[in-house]
Amino acid sequence: MAATTAPLTPERILEATEEMLRRHGAARATVVDVARALGVSHGTVYRHFRTKAELRGAVTRRWLDRTSETLSGIVTGAEPPGAKLRHWLAGLFEAKQHKAGDDPELFATYSVLVAENSDVVDDHIADLTGQLTAIIQEGVDKGDFASPDPAVSARAVFDATSRFHDPAYAPQWSRPGIEDAFAAVLDLTLRGLRA
Template sequence: MATAAPLTPERILEATEEVLRRHGAAKATVVDVARALGVSHGTVYRHFRTKAELRGAVTKRWLDRTSVALAGIVTGSEPPEAKLRHWLAGLFDAKQHKAGDDPELFATYTVLTEENGGVVNDHIAELTGQLTAIIQQGVADGDFASPDPALSARAVFDATSRFHDPCYAPHWSRPGIDEAFVAVLDLTVRGLRA
């Protein structure tokens, strides 16, 4: 007789994501997650003390997929300008796919991000930290001019928000959005050049 895989936080988060996909944020419960795992809801609560903690963890997991993918660009060997372009295009692409590939799940996570502001703030801090590293490299290489790379990174993040802030998701599939992105990207890069 095969034994079930041990219950880990990761397995709980996978099941939670599937329950959210099926039921949406408003109807998904810890009991639903436990049922999907074949355990009692008390067992889930041993890993995540509250429903809010579970929802925050699954939100973080969803957001981390983007920041982890982008981290590889930051540590890559491209010159800073190419790296910045690649990173911003990667962020836009990731957000477009999240919104377009599974609109129901994206809507669910939009609700979850609104109720988990701390998780979102940490995600934004991680993303702007990645941008800061790219801009610092550009300054060190003489490609970018910035007296305060962290401030410049936040400005770049804010200037490109139309292409990654979920409130703009309805615009991401409109005609001309790619051309608009390239125009903003070109302007941003020109503004950073030494």
């Protein structure tokens, strides 16, 4: 990555950090590598991110937020709640499959970073379960779903489908039959929520 004359922004630092993580992995990528790629001193990077841990947390959040942002469009879409829930869960599974399959080295690196950043992961899970809660609440409001507590139901749905989005299960996502297993869990989940 060559240095440019564009102003140094947190976004540029995060882009450079992601590239260094892709090249070197979590264990070997350093703030000095990031600074060198940007053509600045590591002290300049530290003006934007006070510590290496803060930088790693920010790049992890950015990576996780890509999935959340994609899924949020489904939540606000016009589909009926059942179709929306199916679409959202399929979108989550597909996003995780792509992250694991399209760039396995970066996925492995982010798996390390996610383990280091439990607050970032907790925020991500809260965002995802919040999106699920909104879908289930919409279904309750329209009479499509029965749930005395949409937030509890959302967490149950999230936990019940974890095999299809928790990175711990990533080695299973490319196995034969995984799509059929996912469809069966989706069908069971939707039947369980129907009013």
